Amino acid sequence: MNHPSIRRRLLFGTGLMVSIVLLLANLLTYQEFQRTLYQTVDDHLMLSVSLLAKSTELEASGVDYEWQEAMKSAGASDVAGVFAFWDLTSGKVTKSPELGGDDLPLIYGKLNEPVKDTITLTDGRRARVVGLLHHPFADQEGIDLAASQGLKLIPGEHPQVVVCALEMESLVARLSELKEHLFWGAVATLAVIWVSIFGISNWCLRPLKEFSAGLLERSENESPGHTNIPRSLPSELVGLANTFNIVLDKVERSRMREKEFALRAAHELRTPVAGIYATLEQSVSRDRPVQDLQARIREALNIADGMRTVLDSLMRLARIRGGFELSIKTMFSPASVVREILDSNSSVMRxxxxxxxxxxxxxxxxxxxxxxxxKVVAANLIENSVSHSPPGSEIHVGLVATATELSLVCMNPTKVELEESSIEQWFLPFHRGSVAMDDASGHAGLGLSLAREAADLLGGKLQAEAVDRENILFKFLLSVSGSGHDRRTRQP
Structure with a gap:
């Protein structure tokens, strides 16, 4: 199964986002640069058109174009490009010498409102043009001279159009060069970002690889210790690494508990097996009376029955720990269950x-x-009290139920002097205290451990405390409103 790669996701995602940003930025940059260049050309053309329009004068002899003299004046350098004049009354066209045999289009709008356009000259070059409809000016001297000749100068009767053009090949070349620079700049930026992401991701993931190698080494070690977290590991991954260590520590402790459990279980079963073997070996070592053989066989059967009890407890404890124990919630009377268990232990108590x-x-x-x-909890608590109480002593069993909590209490004297520091050890598997060698009850020390596991599954809490140096009290608290742990049934 292919797993997603952080590096590939970073490269693809960042590359896509950077490409979009660069595309938009370059597009805006190009448009703004193009607009600025066009605006610069238009400003030059407007200046030229304005100067040329002011060079058109109405005299008594007709319209006089003074652009030749204007070209020779100090302001001649401000006239850019080629131009042409149209006298819309007479139809006469006057062109600048640089225009040669080319013609400019006659474009204009309303009076004194310039019109801009882009055209292609006859030689194929693109050019920007500005056309202006205007009236020639007439100075007072000219008006007086015309009046002396019996003429009246009216500029509105002689509309003029001036069209000025400026080639754009250099502008187009600059725009094309800008496009190329923007493209290769974007490619270089994207390449630098990809190389940086690749290098930075390798740098950031290197401590993770070191930590992974440490975990692998720990898994191969028979007695693994704490996996060191590299100081260079990113802070965002330190919590994950700590969680790994915590989980692995729990797994290791669980493995050690299971290993110890297996060793102690083997030890507990080895003793009765040795007893059965010794009893049967003595039975066949020589001829014996029938009654003696039957007694020895009954002894072997008793040992085997004890072994079966131990094995049943081991299997039940393993099923509870492994989550295989069936958990079905039904309505039942806890008082009836406790009385039934007490009745079953009455003969032993007597x-x-x-x-x-x-x-x-x-x-x-x-x-x-x-x-x-x-039943597992109640039976093991009661049977534990019965088994570990000295003959002739008292056993107290109490059951209290409220609207929210159920409490089962068992108190009994023990055969040993109690110490608070050692009470929790009573819940360890196979723990039978200092009287284990003298205990003839056949118990393997699994009852309290099994009871606590079952109490946890019920959603309750089983605890023990010393009432005094001789009496111990076991208390099982169960929340009535709670539902306990939701353990699903699993088939082994």
């Missing part, structure tokens, strides 16, 4: 002369949760 003090109200409300897991 045989050991244990006195039960039970505080279980008759009308406790029903709750909705997993009745099977609740």
């Amino acid at each position: 045989s050991r002369d244990l006195r039960l003090i039970a505080d279980i109200p008759e009308h406790l409300p029903a709750i909705q949760n997993d009745v099977g897991l609740f």
